[in-house]
Amino acid sequence: MTALYHILGAKQFNRTELEELFESASRLENRELWNTDPRFQGKIMTTLFFEASTRTRLSFESAMSRLGGKVIGTENAAQFSSTIKGETLEDTIRIVSGYSDLIVLRHTDIGAAERAAKVADVPIINAGDGAGEHPTQALLDLYSIRKECGRIEGLTIAMIGDLAYGRTVHSLSYMLANYPDIRLLFVSPENVRIPSYVKHFLDEKGVSYRETEDFDEALQTADVLYQTRIQKERFPSVEEYRKAEGRYIINRDILGKMRQDAIILHPLPRAGEIAVEVDDDPRAAYFRQAQNGLYIRMALVEKCLAAK
Template sequence: MKRNHVLGAKQFDREMLEGIFQTTREMERVVANGGSDRYSNKVMTTLFFEPSTRTRLSFESAMSRLGGKVIGTENAAQFSSTIKGETLEDTIRVVSGYSDVIVIRHTDIGAAERAAAVATVPILNAGDGAGEHPTQALLDLYTIEKEIGRIDGIHIAMIGDLANGRTVHSLSYLLTNYRNIHISFTAPENVQIPTYVKKYLDDHGISYEEEYDLTKVAEKADVLYQTRIQKERFMSLDEYEKASGKYIIDRELLTHMKQDSIILHPLPRAGEIAVEVDEDPRAAYFRQAQNGLYIRMALIEKCFEE
């Protein structure tokens, strides 16, 4: 972790994950006790070249609750020197001089790595196109452990837009650090899980299947990880409509789920989880979003470790 960057899920091993989760539990206590001023002399810059609500606000809240300051833009593509033709690398070189840590979300796969190559401060990848979203995957994994009590031995179903779902890619990579994992990939035909993700799972001995019947999967999975069909990632409306509305978690599906299973979603949702599901105790996605604050506080803490 050169300069304590967080760039992708593959950089973490199990020992590192356990350390991050321990720090995350400590951060839950920090928030419960009213926050901290330990980083009152630190500045975080948030550079979001792609829209975000939860990720950006949770990072900003995390820094604020640790006593730090936040500067940046939620629309860097339109309201920055980028529109004048400045390269990402030049932007990062300049902003590094203003900051102690930079959070970046970008439309291009690999943008975080490009930023880290020239940055003089830690870079935290808040999503790079259809590539990865490592901080989301970390909070997803933390939520699974917190809700179920374990990660080893779980059966997780990943549902929806698996081709463009960077959260699914990152979570799949993180799960290779655990034992006896089984993954069911349930997706429309035109947004199946990429071959390179399956190869990584094969290389690490992870059991998985591609199963089109969501009811069948729901009957045996410990975790249903639902994702949005991402309209903005499709080249045509026709391709989007082929995938949209195929897999929906509703009251009927709840009757097929195990009583001790949970439903996760990285949010925002767009109809793929019915509102009626929210009242079910297995619906953990809002608790999952709350955990994003604690995880990102922990990552900021790790950024400043010597």
């Protein structure tokens, strides 16, 4: 595999690198390989999270532990770090670089990971930067599509919900551009449509996409329904949030309109946009998707530390 140092955004990956990473993740699903590689003994990963997280932080920490390394960090760096005293992100990264072999950073500001990478002495992995990108989520999303559908190329993927502030949608769109004959259907209320800069990128890459508010079209045509949460915390006002709230909900009635060979993905957490009654349907792949995050992040940690 070509060595990667920092993992900052979805655009840095080409198809060869993606496929090599997926092969590594598949290999690391074998539990007999866990804690057997001497390269990770004594290695330390810092999780520096300025924004709340459950799946991303814990899956990274589990990934490092499964590989045989150690973890230090904070789940609320905005409150329980020197940031509260006025320390800049750059100074925090300079200090933490001296304690770690790898830093996993989640921040509220778009571009924070790039700023960190400019001053870090160790690899930086972007675990989400505000409404910007979430490249490791996109990697596990792609890996999940590949496992569930048997391929990525030639699929129709409907992205539903908050497409303006949904960083997972942005990153996944960028990565999907590496595959031929992809068709994207962006389903959202008017006030949370996919940003123009994402559409511009897709236009440059020749990716077919269409915007609509018609949920039924997605149900009838999509191989993958990528449902997202309407992110109340990112809206400029309560009024804007209420314009988008509750528009697209997958429940038992909706299941009856879906294709039988389609799958449902969600980056989680959900907040009512997928009813609990859907969980037992074999097309509901979002918990399998979350589990895949462990294997992808093991592969990423392995890659970043091998590059040092």
